[in-house]
Amino acid sequence: MANLTTTITPMTEERRAEITACRAASTPGRWYWDIRPRSNSVSLLSANHSTVLDATRWGFGGATIRMIDAQNHWLVSGIHEDAEPHPGRKHHAGWTLTSRRPDAVFIANAGVFVDELLEEVARLQAENNRLENEAQQYVRGAQKLAQRFTDKPAFSEYYDAAGNCHRCGRFFTVCNGCHE
Numbered sequence: 001m002a003n004l005t006t007t008i009t010p011m012t013e014e015r016r017a018e019i020t021a022c023r024a025a026s027t028p029g030r031w032y033w034d035i036r037p038r039s040n041s042v043s044l045l046s047a048n049h050s051t052v053l054d055a056t057r058w059g060f061g062g063a064t065i066r067m068i069d070a071q072n073h074w075l076v077s078g079i080h081e082d083a084e085p086h087p088g089r090k091h092h093a094g095w096t097l098t099s100r101r102p103d104a105v106f107i108a109n110a111g112v113f114v115d116e117l118l119e120e121v122a123r124l125q126a127e128n129n130r131l132e133n134e135a136q137q138y139v140r141g142a143q144k145l146a147q148r149f150t151d152k153p154a155f156s157e158y159y160d161a162a163g164n165c166h167r168c169g170r171f172f173t174v175c176n177g178c179h180e
């Protein structure tokens with residue numbers, strides 16, 4: 001079996017902390033889509049039915065996503081309102097921006113988070129299997145060793161306290177054959 005532990009690098013504590021923080025900053029719990037044909041509305045709602053995301057008009061011909069406001073967590077507002085330059089691309093800010101709102105960041109990274117966490121689970125399971133096999137080998141070794149001692153009868157069954165053979169009466173170093 002291929003040893004995954006040598007091919008996959010463990011997730012660093014820093015990365016785990018990053019993912020944890022990103023998730024903690026996002027709206028907690030399970031989210032669900034609420035699409036209402038009668039009012040032509042679409043929303044992503046949280047478990048307690050607050051809006052994570054919905055859509056609204058932007059100008060005459062466009063649309064934007066509304067999400068929980070970065071400043072006022074009771075409001076939803078267009079994410080274009082506090083859009084920021086892409087990391088390392090300030091010089092492109094005139095034509096493309098991104099959102100740093102917690103839920104927006106979490107949504108954008110969710111796929112990568114799942115990939116990385118699944119890889120870590122696979123690595124840990126492989127590591128766990130390897131350790132379990134190793135432990136079983138030790139147990140089998142210990143059992144064999146224990147068997148060798150229990151299979152060997154006690155000295156006193158063959159020789160008396162002075163070391164003489166019960167059967168031939170000779171000292172145990174010169175008794176040969178009685179107990180083989």
Ligand SMILES: [Zn+2]
Binds near residue numbers: 169170179
């Ligand atoms: Zn003997």
